[in-house]
Each structure stands twice: as structure tokens, then as C-alpha cells.
Amino acid sequence: MGEFIIAHDVGTSSNKTVLVDTRGNILATASAPYPLLTPHPNWVEQNPEDYWSAITKTTKQVLEKSQISPKDVLGIIYTTQAMGIIPIGLQGNVLRPNISWVDGRAEKQAQKIMNKFFGERMFKSIVGTSIMGKDVIPKLLWIKEMEPEIYNQTKFFLDVNGYLKFKSTGIPIMEWSGASSYGFNLKKKDWLKGFFQICGIDPKKLPPLVRSIDQVGGLTNEAAKEMNLLEGIPVFGGCDDVQSAAVGADAIGEGEAHIYLGTSAWVCVSTNKNLKFKNGAAVIQSADPNMNQVVGITEAAGSCIQWIADQFYKHEQADESIDNVYALMDAKVKDIPPGSDYLICTPWMLGERCPVSTTTTRATLFNISLEHTREHMMRAVYEGVSYNISWILENFKKDYGFEVSTLKLIGGGSLDEQWMQILADVTQKPVITVANPQMAGAIGGAICAAIGLGIYKDFSCTKDLIQIDKHYKPNFKNAKIYNELLSSYKSIYYSLNKSYAQINASRF
Incomplete structure (x- = not known):
């Protein structure tokens, strides 16, 4: 007998799945890749069904490896790549492939949006940064203009996390952190409906919102059969990859920072302040409902x-x-x-x-x-x-006053000792790596689920659960x-x- 959580980290190129106990100890892992589709220059898409196939495959694999009983699984949670766009039709059907976060097709639409605010300079003075063709709202506008039949048939736009929750529970919803990559009021914790309307997007096509730690529903009979699990197992809100990684890196408190090195890279600092976007950095909702995060994303690293x-x-x-x-x-x-x-x-x-x-x-x-x-x-x-x-670190200090004295690394890149020493030397800052760095996102997700289950009171539990592996001096x-x-x-x-x-x- 035991109590276990299944967490899926659905990244840009693969899904990593962990089966953990309530202390975050890993019992089994599995991964499954899926392709990136590039039908045109600067377009990047993925088939949502590929995500689901990876989810069902790896769930069955961790159950088989661990030999635990499905009745001992307390919950399921997804942490995913951000900024996906998956239109869902009236019958619950997927209307087109996911437009990936790295897709940059909507530059013309981004310029149109800024022109509604009297140009890029005025837009930047209001928002803090310009909007670009890789951002979500310009790509929603691209669908409206270039694929109007799909836009008109869309009941809800979901991100990758929302799609997986929908496949699991039949309920169309989006979690706060995912919404903050679309257009989210960090103070009111709601969609920026007026902004969507100004940009020409119908806010009625946006789903209801939940927190990362909320139990949003139970596995449907169909989903349970595909995973070899029991119907009704709780499914939690989950969060995007940056936010779950912060939990899995024990970098969720005020001023705490982590760096991810994988296919892409990012620098992320947690804060309770409502700050502006500056120099390409985004201010997003944390997995902790009471915190925000400032993140600077480097699109190509590994x-x-x-x-x-x-x-x-x-x-x-x-x-x-x-x-x-x-x-x-x-x-x-x-x-x-x-x-x-x-x-x-x-x-x-x-x-x-x-x-x-x-x-x-x-x-x-x-x-x-x-x-x-x-x-x-x-x-x-x-x-x-x-x-x-x-x-990015220099800009964070100049723009926000963040002084990151030690770099805490997660992701597959942190296993490369040469790279870690180079990073320490370039930044002239000590570098530390977290244990199980490739699974930090999934472990962070599992901790969110454990809080949702009432096993832990709040996110301060990461201080006891997350361990440091290696140290590098500049x-x-x-x-x-x-x-x-x-x-x-x-x-x-x-x-x-x-x-x-x-x-x-x-x-x-």
C-alpha cells in the first residue's frame, strides 16, 4: 500500500513522466518524444493527439515499472510548455494543430495591435514591452484573419495544459499561470477581457480559470482506460513549465531565482510584486497563487x-x-x-x-x-x-532590482559540467545544480498536487523536499x-x- 502522484512534464520535444511518493521521491520515470512540424518558414506546430499518446504511453510505463496498484494513485497533474493555442470546436473536437510557443507567424498582426495603441512606442509605454509575432494574442488574431472558418467554429481556445485537462476530465478550463501567457490580470486573477476585445478577439472564446493546486475534476472512464488507471482519480490544475520548475528548484519565495537549461533556457525570479514587462522579460503568475514571477526566455539553448x-x-x-x-x-x-x-x-x-x-x-x-x-x-x-x-541577469538587476548572487540550475543542460563551469565563469557567480534536474518540472507539479490534496499546507514545503547536487565556483x-x-x-x-x-x- 502507498500514496503516489503521477506528474507529466509536457515539454517542447517530449513528455517526461514521474511517479513519486508524497515526499517527492521518484519511484519510476518514463519519457516519450513527439515531433515539431514546420509547414512554413517561422511556423512551428504540433499535433495535440501526439501529446495525449505520450501521456497514455508513459503513464502505463511508470505503472508497469513500479508495479504499484492504480488504486494507490492519489492524483494526476500536468506541467506543460506555455503559450500553446489549440482551438476546440462545439463538439469538443480539435480544429487545427497546436500553434507552438516558438512559432512566429503573426508579426503583421502584432503590428496591427500596436497600431491600435498609436504605435509601438506608445504600446511599450503602457505595457512595458512591445508585442511580437510569437505572442499569443497576435496569433489568435492570425487565426481570425487567415483561418476564419476555424475561428468561427472555436468554442474555446486552450493551451497545452488545458487540452490535457480537457482530455482527462472533459472539462474545458485553463490555469492561472497558463492564462498569464495569454492576457491575464495579475491583481484581479481574471482574463484581460477588455484588452482581448480591443485586439479583436472574442473573450467568450476563453475558458474558465482555475489555480494550479485546484482539483478540477476526475479522470473520465475513457481516459482512465487509456492510462490503465481508475475512473475518478483527481486531476489538478497544474501549471506551465517555468512555474513548475520554480517549485521543483525550490525557488518559489520572494527574490528566489532559478535557471533552466534544456532545449530552450530561461531565467526566473519569484516576487510578490506586480511589475511591468521590460526588455523582453514577462511578468507571469506563479504556481503559488500568492506570488508572481519575472521570466526571461532564451528560445534556443540545447x-x-x-x-x-x-x-x-x-x-x-x-x-x-x-x-x-x-x-x-x-x-x-x-x-x-x-x-x-x-x-x-x-x-x-x-x-x-x-x-x-x-x-x-x-x-x-x-x-x-x-x-x-x-x-x-x-x-x-x-x-x-x-x-x-x-x-538577462544584468537587465533584471537594472530593471527590477533583482540581485541574483547564486545561480540555481535545473534541466538537462545542468548535467553538463563543462557548461556549468563556463556559465559560472561568464557570469562570475557560483552555480549550484538541483538533484534530478531533468525531472524538476514534473516534481514541482507533483508538489502542487500534494498541496492540493492537503498533504502540505503551502509551498514552503519545498525547503525540505528539494536537494542540491553539485557546486561550481567561478x-x-x-x-x-x-x-x-x-x-x-x-x-x-x-x-x-x-x-x-x-x-x-x-x-x-
Whole structure:
């Protein structure tokens, strides 16, 4: 006999599932990938049914691995990628593929919205930042203008989390943190209905709202059969990935920060203040109903490393005698000096959100010469993502007064010791990594469910539940070269941004 929670962390490229006890101890894990679809330049979509297939598959796998009885499962919770757009029709049917958070198709609609506020400058003075083609409301407007039949048939727009709760319970709802990536009044805890109306979006197409810790319904008979679980098992509100990661990193209190390194990356600081968006940073609802968070998202991090591996290490990937091509790459990177012999990578493969907001900018390998090798490129990617994070941290201090003294890391990237040391050296701050860093989001979700079940009173329980794994100290000898190259890194953006816009504006 026991008491267990199943938590799903539904990311951009895969679902990671954990079965944990009420202390957050992991009994079993499973994962299942799903593809990103790119039918046009700057479009990124996913099939919602792929998410559900991953959910049902991994649920059955963790049950089989752990050999627990389904009757001992206390609840299910989803933590997911943010800003998804899944239109649900009158019959509960999905009307089109999910428009992913990395999709940037709606630049024209973003400009239309800002023009309603007398242009970008006035819009920024009101909101704190400009709106871009990757944001949700411009993409809702894109659907209305470019796919009017779908817009007119839509009863509710759901994000990925809302869709999974809908599949689980039959109830169309969205959780506060997910809503805060759409358009959410952080004070009143409700939709910004007037803003949606001004932008041309019918607020009646937005679902009712719940908190992360709320029990929103029970598993339907159909969903239970697909998961090998019992009908009626409680399903909780859940939250987006940034918010659940903050819980799983024990960074949920005032001024506490964490950094995620995975396919993408982000810097997140928790606060009880209602702040403005600035320099691409977003102010969003925390999983804790009483807190908010400021987050700066870097759209491409681990995906840049994947690109290097795919383009320059093809033979090694095909060699069956090499177990881990990334370990091989890391071993070579160690021999490249800090600064990669003045090779700089700007990792903006997908445009960028923070520290600068741009749809048209793309990645650059800058100052490349005959002396540079693929190992230089690899180290330059590690450094480039670290420069981006350092720039975000500088903006957080300047714009919000956040002084992050120690960097607390989660995500698969935090397992890379070379990268962690580079990050410590670039930022000149100590780096610590959380135990089970790849599962931090799912564990954070499980803690939300445990609070919803009444097992814990509030989010202060993370102090006892989350453990630290490794520590990295900055090498002060490397401060000079990295400070110099960080300055050059910023200059690259300001020098080339107009050129990127000129080249890519018609494409995107």
C-alpha cells in the first residue's frame, strides 16, 4: 500500500513522466518524444493527439515499472510548455494543430495591435514591452484573419495544459499561470477581457480559470482506460513549465531565482510584486497563487548544441562504438581556451524573446577564421548561451532590482559540467545544480498536487523536499576575457539587427 502522484512534464520535444511518493521521491520515470512540424518558414506546430499518446504511453510505463496498484494513485497533474493555442470546436473536437510557443507567424498582426495603441512606442509605454509575432494574442488574431472558418467554429481556445485537462476530465478550463501567457490580470486573477476585445478577439472564446493546486475534476472512464488507471482519480490544475520548475528548484519565495537549461533556457525570479514587462522579460503568475514571477526566455539553448552535433558530428553519431557523442564533444571542448579564441556564437536560431525581443534575428558564428575548429564552435555555443543569460541577469538587476548572487540550475543542460563551469565563469557567480534536474518540472507539479490534496499546507514545503547536487565556483582568471566578449556579443546584436530584419522580414 502507498500514496503516489503521477506528474507529466509536457515539454517542447517530449513528455517526461514521474511517479513519486508524497515526499517527492521518484519511484519510476518514463519519457516519450513527439515531433515539431514546420509547414512554413517561422511556423512551428504540433499535433495535440501526439501529446495525449505520450501521456497514455508513459503513464502505463511508470505503472508497469513500479508495479504499484492504480488504486494507490492519489492524483494526476500536468506541467506543460506555455503559450500553446489549440482551438476546440462545439463538439469538443480539435480544429487545427497546436500553434507552438516558438512559432512566429503573426508579426503583421502584432503590428496591427500596436497600431491600435498609436504605435509601438506608445504600446511599450503602457505595457512595458512591445508585442511580437510569437505572442499569443497576435496569433489568435492570425487565426481570425487567415483561418476564419476555424475561428468561427472555436468554442474555446486552450493551451497545452488545458487540452490535457480537457482530455482527462472533459472539462474545458485553463490555469492561472497558463492564462498569464495569454492576457491575464495579475491583481484581479481574471482574463484581460477588455484588452482581448480591443485586439479583436472574442473573450467568450476563453475558458474558465482555475489555480494550479485546484482539483478540477476526475479522470473520465475513457481516459482512465487509456492510462490503465481508475475512473475518478483527481486531476489538478497544474501549471506551465517555468512555474513548475520554480517549485521543483525550490525557488518559489520572494527574490528566489532559478535557471533552466534544456532545449530552450530561461531565467526566473519569484516576487510578490506586480511589475511591468521590460526588455523582453514577462511578468507571469506563479504556481503559488500568492506570488508572481519575472521570466526571461532564451528560445534556443540545447537546440543549438543539437544543431552542432547534427551538422559537425554526423560520423560520430553514426559510429556504434561511441556511446555518447555529447561526452566526446565535451572532452574536446575542454581543450579550447576560454573565449574560444575570440569566436562568438549568438544562439538566436529561432529569433529571441529576452534579453531582446525579435522575430527576425537569427544565430551568428561571428569572427570565424581558419584557426577555428568544430570544437571552437561547440564551446562558442556554450559561451553564447551563457552570454545571453548574463545579459538577462544584468537587465533584471537594472530593471527590477533583482540581485541574483547564486545561480540555481535545473534541466538537462545542468548535467553538463563543462557548461556549468563556463556559465559560472561568464557570469562570475557560483552555480549550484538541483538533484534530478531533468525531472524538476514534473516534481514541482507533483508538489502542487500534494498541496492540493492537503498533504502540505503551502509551498514552503519545498525547503525540505528539494536537494542540491553539485557546486561550481567561478574562475576569476577568466573574468576579463568574458567581460570583453560579452560586450562584443551585445554589439553584434545592435550592429546586425537591422540587417537581419531587412533579410528576413519578407520571409517571416
